[in-house]
Amino acid sequence: MREFLRTKGYKMTPQREMIFRAFFELGEHVTVEELYEKVRKIDPSVGHSTVWRNLKLICEVGLAEEVKMGDGVTRYDRVTRQPHGHFFCTECKSVVEFNVEPIVDIMTTEAAGRNFAPEHFKVEVHGVCAECREKVGRQTARGTSPGIEDDDHATVEERGNTSR
Amino acid sequence: MREFLRTKGYKMTPQREMIFRAFFELGEHVTVEELYEKVRKIDPSVGHSTVWRNLKLICEVGLAEEVKMGDGVTRYDRVTRQPHGHFFCTECKSVVEFNVEPIVDIMTTEAAGRNFAPEHFKVEVHGVCAECREKVGRQTARGTSPGIEDDDHATVEERGNTSR
DNA sequence: ATTGCAATTGAAAATCGTTTTCAATTGTCG
DNA sequence: CGACAATTGAAAACGATTTTCAATTGCAAT
Ligand SMILES: [Mn+2]
Ligand SMILES: [Mn+2]
Ligand SMILES: [Zn+2]
Ligand SMILES: [Zn+2]
Secondary structure, eight states: OHHHHHHTTOOOOHHHHHHHHHHHHSOSSEEHHHHHHHHHHHOTTOOHHHHHHHHHHHHHTTSEEEEEOSSSOEEEEEOOSSOEEEEEETTTOOEEEEEOHHHHHHHHHHHHHTTOEEEEEEEEEEEEOHHHHHHHTOSSOSSOOTTOOSOOOOOOOSSOOOOO | OHHHHHHTTOOOOHHHHHHHHHHHHSOSSEEHHHHHHHHHHHOTTOOHHHHHHHHHHHHHTTSEEEEEOSSSOEEEEEOOSSOEEEEEETTTOOEEEEEOHHHHHHHHHHHHHTTOEEEEEEEEEEEEOHHHHHHHTOOSOSSOOTTOOSOOOSOOOSSOOOOO
């Protein structure tokens, strides 16, 4: 790793080592906060900005890429798989991947037809995961049952849930 | 309109009328700023928050929905069409729509298989539109040609371009 | 028309994740 | 061992979004 980075013109530092290691240990779709917390447990002196900068660096060198689900926080996804889509649970913020090969094919064709040069495909299905639906008792989703104005099912939790 | 809103428990006001009208006159994928500017030309006294709140209201009553392309600004898209995908030009920020019926079918099946209740599908192709490619001279996109590190092709423009 | 009151408005401030600044520290290379 | 660019941490800056609050205004019932 030290070697890999040097060839790209970057130095290796204890913080960096720590951050890189922690990042790859955490699952996919890591947020700055999650990584920051994890690193802090090892060395509380590591700064927020350092974690952020190194996450950027990891992307820079092509080991991960940013994923923005639209909930306000950026997630960092390892790039060790073929293009894939995301099932994003709006309740617990969990992310599950799925194959998008056939979909990408369609989009590529569509793009070619308009002379649009695709650089990145974003395929997401937002909704409620199996676990959350069980917990809350929603049956079919889509179409708020009459009477229920605001959401605030007050139960579910599984990841940070501070709604921004 | 006044009637429609009243049945939903909202009042009509001159600002609201102005904002609603302006929103539907502007094309699709309007940002708060764009609408704010447009409204300002008619009545400079209208506040930023009022425009924002009414845009939210328009969504509330089901006439539009938020679209977040990941570039930091929220766009508001009229809901007068069947589900569609977006070609998003990262250069000029233009948005072009395309049909996603077959894609939604695939995603629906995929979701069902995982017991995931879909509520919203997001299908985007980020890249460079025909116009921008012409202007800059990029040929194929994907894979930065050697030597070019930073982007800043210093030319193109077509919509706000302050990169956040 | 007048009145009561919740809805609405505009300005300013608060949020909050992201990004930059800056002085101090630390790798790396000759 | 230096020289020096890269890196770091704390704090501040950013910027779009969202909230707060006092003042104003629709509108429905007198
Ligand atoms: Mn992923
Ligand atoms: Mn659209
Ligand atoms: Zn869930
Ligand atoms: Zn373009």
